[in-house]
Amino acid sequence: MTNDPTRPRDANEPGANHRIALSLTINGARHDLEVAPTATLLDVIRDGLGLAGTKKGCDMGGCGACTVLVAGRRIAACLALAASFNDAVVTTIEGVGTPECLHPLQAAFIRHDALQCGYCTPGQILSGIALLSESPQSIEEIREGMSGNLCRCGAYANIVAAIAEVAGL
Amino acid sequence: MSGPSFHYIRATGLEDAVAAGNKPGAIYLAGGTDLLQLWKAGLVAPQEVIDISRLPLTDIFRDGDTLVVGALARLSDVSAHCEVKTHHPLIRDAILASASSQVRNLATVGGNLLQQTRCPYFRDKAFACNKRNPGTGCGARDGENRHAAIFGGSEGCVATHASDLAVALAALDAEIVIRSAAGERLMALQQLYQLPSATTAPNCSLAAGDMLTAIRMRNAQRFAQRSTYLKIRDRASFEFAVVSVAAALWIEDGVIAEARLAAGGVAPLPWRLSRSEAALVGRAPTGQTLLAAAELAIEGASPLEKNVFKIPLLRNAVIRALQTIGGHA
Numbered sequence: 001m002t003n004d005p006t007r008p009r010d011a012n013e014p015g016a017n018h019r020i021a022l023s024l025t026i027n028g029a030r031h032d033l034e035v036a037p038t039a040t041l042l043d044v045i046r047d048g049l050g051l052a053g054t055k056k057g058c059d060m061g062g063c064g065a066c067t068v069l070v071a072g073r074r075i076a077a078c079l080a081l082a083a084s085f086n087d088a089v090v091t092t093i094e095g096v097g098t099p100e101c102l103h104p105l106q107a108a109f110i111r112h113d114a115l116q117c118g119y120c121t122p123g124q125i126l127s128g129i130a131l132l133s134e135s136p137q138s139i140e141e142i143r144e145g146m147s148g149n150l151c152r153c154g155a156y157a158n159i160v161a162a163i164a165e166v167a168g169l
Numbered sequence: 170m171s172g173p174s175f176h177y178i179r180a181t182g183l184e185d186a187v188a189a190g191n192k193p194g195a196i197y198l199a200g201g202t203d204l205l206q207l208w209k210a211g212l213v214a215p216q217e218v219i220d221i222s223r224l225p226l227t228d229i230f231r232d233g234d235t236l237v238v239g240a241l242a243r244l245s246d247v248s249a250h251c252e253v254k255t256h257h258p259l260i261r262d263a264i265l266a267s268a269s270s271q272v273r274n275l276a277t278v279g280g281n282l283l284q285q286t287r288c289p290y291f292r293d294k295a296f297a298c299n300k301r302n303p304g305t306g307c308g309a310r311d312g313e314n315r316h317a318a319i320f321g322g323s324e325g326c327v328a329t330h331a332s333d334l335a336v337a338l339a340a341l342d343a344e345i346v347i348r349s350a351a352g353e354r355l356m357a358l359q360q361l362y363q364l365p366s367a368t369t370a371p372n373c374s375l376a377a378g379d380m381l382t383a384i385r386m387r388n389a390q391r392f393a394q395r396s397t398y399l400k401i402r403d404r405a406s407f408e409f410a411v412v413s414v415a416a417a418l419w420i421e422d423g424v425i426a427e428a429r430l431a432a433g434g435v436a437p438l439p440w441r442l443s444r445s446e447a448a449l450v451g452r453a454p455t456g457q458t459l460l461a462a463a464e465l466a467i468e469g470a471s472p473l474e475k476n477v478f479k480i481p482l483l484r485n486a487v488i489r490a491l492q493t494i495g496g497h498a
Binding site: 010013014015016018020036037038040059060061062064067070073074075076078079080081083084086127130131143144145147148149 | 171198200205270272407
């Protein structure tokens, strides 16, 4: 698997020809992979496994578009060195709901029109699911708890409303 | 976006990790939230990345009158721990004011304390920076320096330390445990950080082969009822401090018996406000007492062109933090 298609690799760089054995369980399916030492979890999910629902936004941990769950906890997959996540249990947006049976938060996003372009939505949904598991007690806690997810269309009010509805607030 | 390649080595034990970290070009990976940003921006180019994230240094527990936090405990685990929530709320508040949930679930205590500055001149290799390349100069001093230090800076560097947790820990007189091939040593957290010289600005005092393994806070639970972390920033959440204040008081019979104050966003290291502390002890927390302490907090400040506003901001932040925990007597 290549790491970063935007950057040509120099075979003389340390570790350039190395591959690390990595076992991941993603959305219930086990994958035994060989990854570059420099690959991020985001690279592996998107470019390696073709699960393109997880988005690359800033690639610096600031926007939340790459949010996935590892053992139920939300993380920025762009700041996660893949090799460090051997045996991790990962949930991406492809593992949340089905077209016939949406996750309650996905259904709430549709009801509340909580998106415009949709690019940040997978990260918003996964971050929201993790937040709901922490039982937010107020709208303010939802706003604070979702501060790691940017929406440049500015659908924040509707995103918060969708999460609040599922939280019963 | 990505930097040059490196060898990846998964540390299997503490001794292996310490030996591996002692090699030139080696760097430790814990949570990775700072390292990956630095590497992607081309600011570090390690030959070997030593993954220490699975070493058994994650425990959080009370040892007599001391709270011990393993250096590899994730920030989210520390803030959610019952011992921290109940007896050390200042630490919890500082962590919850840091970064986002996605970052706190990855980031470790040790990595947080050792994180690099957010000074934009450091973070962009197009600019001169003594911290990144000793001897090249400081772009911030005469540049965009709204964010820069008002205390402790030098001709060579005016970058501030970015950690909120370090400010809270400094106020609580935390100690850190360092492991090296020579064994284990204990030192004050404040000794971890150094002021910049005219041409250099080291990130910390650790040498190659030193590994931060734990944080220890002795007898800090007495501040549990009166402590607060006030963070002033440019947006309400997920932002570094412009100015922050960690404050803790121990009040007996209406009189301040002990006071702890440290400021963030104003210096190259967590900036302890010792003179303000001394001015509080032995007095009732009246408005006049708090104001006098706050005036001492800003004495000796040396602002740059665009950060003069930090002086009244710090004074007011000290007052508000002390009002929050001292009452409006």
